[in-house]
Amino acid sequence: MNIADQIYSATDSATQDRAQAIRDQLRDAIVDRRLAPGTKLSEGEVGTLFDVSRTVARAALQMLSFEGLVRTERNRGAFVANPSPEEARQVFASRRLIEPGIAIAACGRVTAADIAAFKAQLDEEGRFIAERGPNARRSEIKASGDFHLLLAAVAGNAILQRFMEELVARSSLVIALYGRSGISACGHSEHTEIVGALGSGDCGLASRLMLHHIDHIEADLDLRVRAGPALREALNF
Amino acid sequence: MNIADQIYSATDSATQDRAQAIRDQLRDAIVDRRLAPGTKLSEGEVGTLFDVSRTVARAALQMLSFEGLVRTERNRGAFVANPSPEEARQVFASRRLIEPGIAIAACGRVTAADIAAFKAQLDEEGRFIAERGPNARRSEIKASGDFHLLLAAVAGNAILQRFMEELVARSSLVIALYGRSGISACGHSEHTEIVGALGSGDCGLASRLMLHHIDHIEADLDLRVRAGPALREALNF
DNA sequence: TCTACACAAATCGTATGCAATCTTTTTTGC
């Protein structure tokens, strides 16, 4: 069982229907920025693409709409979400509220095996940062999110874990839209510090480091309304 | 616009399809304990009851399943959720983590009109406590949850507000299953204290009061595994 | 040339039908 499986096991263990599989693939595509914000996802197109009927495609899109990754308009269709600056702020405000607590919970339950998993995760992050190129960049963003999901999994609260999955996914969208530079190297070192705090059992430190880490990520965003997105939103509504 | 509309405006403003309306009615029924945990909700039954096709009923049940209020089993059907003691603990652990922060956020944004709405909400709670009888008891539980939802609405973060809607709804289920006595009077006075702290702008106090309030609610639960629910679960699985 | 209206194309919302799967009952063999 690799790390990715471990992270998603809570939601995917009982993968019953094909709709969930399609949702997962679409979510990965959105998080990896292969699907740009605003892209139209028509039921028929998704259906033929995955070789299922519109019924199943519709269910998958509905799930993504619940997660906030897709916006649906009646009789118009589904579109990859285009979060406004205000939504972006709310995403990070939520993370600032939840993640320090998750860090404390994880710190209280972390095992040696978990630490090993974190180390493997950090190595993977490092590899993607070392590589350069668009594909590595995508993998890097995803790996960075996976760190936070792994932490949530270790914390052992399935409800908070699901909240975090949603927040991390939406953060990817926000960073795609408003991200300024590569926060990657900085983020990676901060991840390493957090794992260090977990390993030494300093829960308060882990919590504080996490809070600063989120602040740093958000500080890298440029949430001023720009002509491009503003115009698009004006046209969409 | 009454208080209930205000609370749910974030999710219901653009009520597009009938599935959402059905979901809301079913959710109210579950939260009000008119539908007991474990009750079977077959697609056909729900469809005929609301006079829609199975397609629409299915969508409504899927939504409730995302919220954790309904559990679906492949080729078996949907059932009102029967949260385990562990799930119950996770619900309250999540609330302990999130709600003090919500209280602080709400405290920083609360207006005079909000305070008036809180007062009206408290009055309504008081009325239901004064009345006795099963219907009043139901309304009382619902009103108590609405207080927390109103607070989340005032906090002004749509994402956290949705998380709270889910947590409050699941809490109702947990209290229905594991609640020991009437925490109501105690809870009502604590709500009043929190509103007092909000009114005087003491955000730290509001946050601490909220944390204690959640602890008190949880302390009233009897989370030891009992024969009844265990047997039911054994029969369901 | 520009505007307004009408028609055509595309897409969604919903109902219904069939196949697959699970549960229950009946039948059969011991």
Add this chain to the structure above:
DNA sequence: GCAAAAAAGATTGCATACGATTTGTGTAGA
């Protein structure tokens, strides 16, 4: 009488069909 197998019944999973709504296009009139 009891256990096991088989058939019947019920319910979901999924595909498809049709109507409704929206969007885009072309044409007629000013």
